[in-house]
């Protein structure tokens with residue numbers, strides 16, 4: 001076989017406080033990579049972990065020369081950690097995978113197979129979600145439905161970040177430098193021939209999820225605001241509708257006063273109208289604020305992340 005200077009396959013792994021899982025993760029991924037011919041690298045991104053994660057990474061790198069480590073200067077959040085990993089990945093194909101073993105690395109060879117057959121994006125779609133509550137599953141479903149309706153981008157349902165990207169798709173993705181990154185949406189935005197494979201999502205191997213409902217709500221908001229301006233239009237339409245209704249109501253009151261008189265002053269109805277309009281105005285302002293805030297963040301053009309240390313793989 002001819003010797004190739006570029007790494008063929010990169011596995012990008014964002015990790016935040018994953019010390020318990022990483023050794024097992026490395027073991028399972030290494031087993032998969034051993035069965036693949038051609039060079040590979042495992043890109044660990046330490047997203048400012050507060051535990052021993054970085055030391056564990058260094059130990060694993062001693063053990064496995066395929067490992068490279070990107071140590072970010074602080075915690076930037078998963079989406080950005082992932083971006084850092086993708087920026088540093090040198091492979092012809094890149095696989096994005098969570099460190100917690102919820103995504104089985106054993107699927108990688110199948111992804112490679114479809115990539116070789118011409119798919120630029122091979123994403124893993126979960127057929128079963130284990131270890132997740134009924135509430136989380138239902139809200140997730142509702143979110144994807146709604147997003148699909150209001151934005152033009154078709155974000156595949158029940159799909160995490162676990163996927164393979166070709167170099168071409170990766171280069172496209174790397175051009176999207178917005179700070180507010182809803183990765184699943186960005187993955188979908190680039191387009192290219194995609195292929196889904198199905199798998200059973202396992203519960204976490206160890207440690208705890210970094211998501212709570214508050215953060216998930218934030219992610220959902222991010223997904224919406226970065227892919228559609230529909231909420232801004234909602235404010236316009238609701239406002240126009242209310243104004244119209246108020247105008248008709250005023251005509252009705254004038255008519256009533258002229259022909260029947262106005263024996264009782266309508267304080268309660270007045271209160272209702274005032275509060276209703278006030279509420280709508282606040283909501284509309286809030287919606288505008290969400291977008292304005294994002295524009296403010298984007299215009300600062302700060303780098304997405306800062307790297308403290310980069311140790312390339314030794315192969």
Ligand code: UDP
Nearest residue numbers: 014015016047077078081098099100209210
């Ligand atoms: N993660 C990260 N930075 C963060 C939060 C999470 O790099 O601020 C990583 C985490 O280590 C894991 C992946 O993102 O590899 C997915 O996180 P988690 O399992 O908590 O999310 P879930 O699977 O519940 O969606």
Ligand code: MG
Nearest residue numbers: 098100102209
């Ligand atoms: Mg997880």
